[in-house]
Amino acid sequence: MSSNYLKIENLSNKKIPNGWIICKFGDLFDIKGGTQPPKSEFSQHPQLGYVRLLQIRDFESDTYVVYIKDNNRWQKCSEEDILIARYGASLGKICTGKSGVYNVALAKLIFDNQELDKRWVKAFLETPLFQAPLFLVSRSAQNGFNKDELFPRIVPLPPLNEQRRIVAKIEALKARSQRVKEALEDIPQLLDQFRQSVLAAAFCGDLTADWREQNPDVFEWETTTLQEVIKGKPRNGYSPKPVDYPTKVKSITLTATTSGKFKPEYFKYIDEEISIDSYLWLSPGDILIQRSNTIEYVGTCAVYNGSFGEFIYPDLMMKIQVIEEKATSEFIFYALSNKATRLYFRKNATGTAGNMPKINQPIVMNTPVSLPSIAEQKEIVRRVESFFKAAETIEQQYQEAKANLDQLDQSILAKAFRGELVPQDPNDEPASVLLERIRAERDKLQTKAAKKSTPPTGRQRSKKASPQEAEPVQLELGLE
Numbered sequence: 001m002s003s004n005y006l007k008i009e010n011l012s013n014k015k016i017p018n019g020w021i022i023c024k025f026g027d028l029f030d031i032k033g034g035t036q037p038p039k040s041e042f043s044q045h046p047q048l049g050y051v052r053l054l055q056i057r058d059f060e061s062d063t064y065v066v067y068i069k070d071n072n073r074w075q076k077c078s079e080e081d082i083l084i085a086r087y088g089a090s091l092g093k094i095c096t097g098k099s100g101v102y103n104v105a106l107a108k109l110i111f112d113n114q115e116l117d118k119r120w121v122k123a124f125l126e127t128p129l130f131q132a133p134l135f136l137v138s139r140s141a142q143n144g145f146n147k148d149e150l151f152p153r154i155v156p157l158p159p160l161n162e163q164r165r166i167v168a169k170i171e172a173l174k175a176r177s178q179r180v181k182e183a184l185e186d187i188p189q190l191l192d193q194f195r196q197s198v199l200a201a202a203f204c205g206d207l208t209a210d211w212r213e214q215n216p217d218v219f220e221w222e223t224t225t226l227q228e229v230i231k232g233k234p235r236n237g238y239s240p241k242p243v244d245y246p247t248k249v250k251s252i253t254l255t256a257t258t259s260g261k262f263k264p265e266y267f268k269y270i271d272e273e274i275s276i277d278s279y280l281w282l283s284p285g286d287i288l289i290q291r292s293n294t295i296e297y298v299g300t301c302a303v304y305n306g307s308f309g310e311f312i313y314p315d316l317m318m319k320i321q322v323i324e325e326k327a328t329s330e331f332i333f334y335a336l337s338n339k340a341t342r343l344y345f346r347k348n349a350t351g352t353a354g355n356m357p358k359i360n361q362p363i364v365m366n367t368p369v370s371l372p373s374i375a376e377q378k379e380i381v382r383r384v385e386s387f388f389k390a391a392e393t394i395e396q397q398y399q400e401a402k403a404n405l406d407q408l409d410q411s412i413l414a415k416a417f418r419g420e421l422v423p424q425d426p427n428d429e430p431a432s433v434l435l436e437r438i439r440a441e442r443d444k445l446q447t448k449a450a451k452k453s454t455p456p457t458g459r460q461r462s463k464k465a466s467p468q469e470a471e472p473v474q475l476e477l478g479l480e
Helices: 003-009 118-125 128-137 160-184 187-203 207-214 330-339 339-347 363-367 374-416 430-454 457-462
Strands: 021-024 030-033 050-054 066-070 080-083 101-103 106-110 153-155 222-225 249-252 267-270 286-288 301-303 317-320 369-371
Touching: 021 430, 106 363, 118 160, 128 374, 153 430, 153 457, 160 187, 160 374, 187 286, 187 330, 187 339, 187 374, 207 374, 286 330, 317 363, 330 339, 330 369, 330 374, 339 369, 363 374
Parallel strands: 050 101
Antiparallel strands: 021 153, 030 106, 050 066, 080 106, 222 369, 249 267, 286 301, 286 317
């Protein structure tokens, strides 16, 4: 659990800033759960008398829109309403900006818009103070939080004017961090371009031009094809049905080589005997080529650097082994990773209209290769890896900076709800007065609602209500 959450949770009325008050969630807010229309009434096309059915995914994308016939059985929301995801992978997600009918995976927050700043409310819902306890009370995919679990949670309430100052400061600081994030987002693409520039220079001879001047006795580069520098032909792997228990045979998955580096943690167990002399077993220095994947990744390769007899490889990969007298595995790996070679694979792949285009054995064997001497190959690999190591350092710094910015946003919220983000103004109306006004207004509304819901008696009741007009039951999952 976040340390920021603990700091806020341990607040007491004696420690909070002047003018603030510690109250409970139920003092300020109510929540109303959604309803679950039957799928038989769903429509994917807008029609007269229909309204949009909002699910959690609708606040992440508009790729799958569902409509439902409008009636008084469903819970509705406007674009101004704040909804909270009740369970699943999006638990605690704050949803707003769409109108329609919302389902049981969402709960609508109800509060006095005149007495609480909506932007401050939304900021509070994003703090660890509100978010962290949700994961303790949400018990399963179809059984999320309810009123009884939320209402006792504490809320550090500042005066209304201070709420507005807090929000203004949060928005200003977040705008600055967002500009930094947007600048950082260019770094991965720039690093990819840098790596490809290094490989392009390596395989046109520019990267080691100075080295050749110092070593004039090396032979000229040879233009050839991959089949001239590998042992035999590329061979596909084997993909039997995996099992969910440990066995003696581990088969790597595509993910093990998608990054261009071999990652041994990505494998599946298979319950079959594989002879120790089978070509399927990987040996150090083997080059694995993805013969089938999306158009972006088809032809991706990696050098196997594990132990012999530890893994076999799947049917979606080919394995090649270089002739040591002609080439090194690392040099051929970088040659196959060069942009020109990757474009060659994509251009010649079959089935590119589908999700898994393929390259076959002849395509791989006829891959063009520019081949210098073994000595120059080793120098090229040394220089490429030196540049790539520098790029990796920058990438690590990028990841750290990105993580720090994400943490910064949470730290801003934590400071805001500890009263440390903006100064207090003694002229502000105390939050205790604000709270009493909110409570009084809620009591008044509850009393009015209770009177309205009292059933009429005698002849008057028979005229105004009938069994057919009874209120429909809503699927509230404990929220109502």
